[in-house]
Amino acid sequence: AQSVSQHNHHVILSEAASLELGCNYSYGGTVNLFWYVQYPGQHLQLLLKYFSGDPLVKGIKGFEAEFIKSKFSFNLRKPSVQWSDTAEYFCAVRGNTGGFKTIFGAGTRLFVKA
Amino acid sequence: KAGVTQTPRYLIKTRGQQVTLSCSPISGHRSVSWYQQTPGQGLQFLFEYFSETQRNKGNFPGRFSGRQFSNSRSEMNVSTLELGDSALYLCASSLDPSGSQETQYFGPGTRLLVL
Numbered sequence: 001a002q003s004v005s006q007h008n009h010h011v012i013l014s015e016a017a018s019l020e021l022g023c024n025y026s027y028g029g030t031v032n033l034f035w036y037v038q039y040p041g042q043h044l045q046l047l048l049k050y051f052s053g054d055p056l057v058k059g060i061k062g063f064e065a066e067f068i069k070s071k072f073s074f075n076l077r078k079p080s081v082q083w084s085d086t087a088e089y090f091c092a093v094r095g096n097t098g099g100f101k102t103i104f105g106a107g108t109r110l111f112v113k114a
Numbered sequence: 115k116a117g118v119t120q121t122p123r124y125l126i127k128t129r130g131q132q133v134t135l136s137c138s139p140i141s142g143h144r145s146v147s148w149y150q151q152t153p154g155q156g157l158q159f160l161f162e163y164f165s166e167t168q169r170n171k172g173n174f175p176g177r178f179s180g181r182q183f184s185n186s187r188s189e190m191n192v193s194t195l196e197l198g199d200s201a202l203y204l205c206a207s208s209l210d211p212s213g214s215q216e217t218q219y220f221g222p223g224t225r226l227l228v229l
Contacts (some may be wrong), residue, residue: 030190034217044204044220050173090157101170102147102206104157 002027004093013081014113021076021108030078033066033074034092034102039069044090050074061085083114116141118207118221126227135158135224139186139207145169146188147218148180151180160203163188192226200228 007022025031035047048059055067065076074091091105121139127133139146148160161170165183180190188205192199202225206218 004224036220043222044206046217049217101159101162101172104149105158106156 002093002095002103004091004103004105006091006108008108009106010109010111010114012111015083017082017112019075019076019078019081019085019110020111021089023076024100025072025091025093025103027072027093027095029095031093031095033065034094035059035063035068035074035076036092037087037105038085038090047076047089050060056111068104074105081110081112083112086110086112087096095105118219119204120205120206120221121220122224124225125229128227128229129194129195129197130134131195131199133195133226134189134191135203135205135226137188137190137205137221140209140219141206143207143219144186145208145216146182146186147206148188148190149204149206149207150174151204151223152200157204160190168216171179173192195228197228200226201224 003026005024033050036044037047038044047063048057048065048069050057058064063078065074067074088107088109090107092102094102140221145164147195149157151157161171161180162169167184177193182188193226202223204223205221208218
């Protein structure tokens with residue numbers, strides 16, 4: 001069955017700390033991978049995406065993610081977090097197996113202490 | 115360019131009633147997807163429409179239905195509401211008709227409370 005697993009439900013960091021959010025997926029086919037962010041009171045927006053090519057992708061606000069095909073992972077990273085990064089982060093997978101639908105992980109709530 | 119809009123933004127209903135939610139995609143986008151977001155289950159896929167046809171459906175009971183109009187606007191309907199239907203309902207639109215390599219743009223959601 002298609003699924004996305006995010007390792008941490010809650011993460012608390014101090015400003016300037018490094019961030020890595022884990023994401024593993026189970027999908028029988030070619031996948032396209034996404035990270036979305038939902039800031040408090042705002043709607044879901046795209047952070048970055050991977051379709052093909054360089055497995056290290058860079059997104060907005062200094063975020064990056066690395067696709068490791070052998071590990072079925074797409075971890076999100078940021079070298080130095082800011083208080084404004086406090087949000088919920090969702091990893092998502094989309095492919096054409098079983099139709100065009102996007103499967104989301106359960107989300108990781110990040111809280112950055114000022 | 116205007117983003118995805120959803121109406122109403124908030125809704126309170128009682129058990130047994132039905133509800134219709136509306137979504138207007140970004141101009142030019144022809145694919146519309148619906149998701150249910152709850153604290154316990156996260157984001158769960160409901161269905162996706164493209165050119166007025168349902169292209170895919172998630173694992174929700176038949177009480178959840180939807181449709182898409184010729185102008186790409188979409189509605190979803192939930193009949194015989196249950197307490198567990200209380201959630202944030204998100205609509206997302208996308209441009210790429212090939213389906214898999216598409217970025218979805220989300221609306222602000224409709225928050226439904228069932229009493």
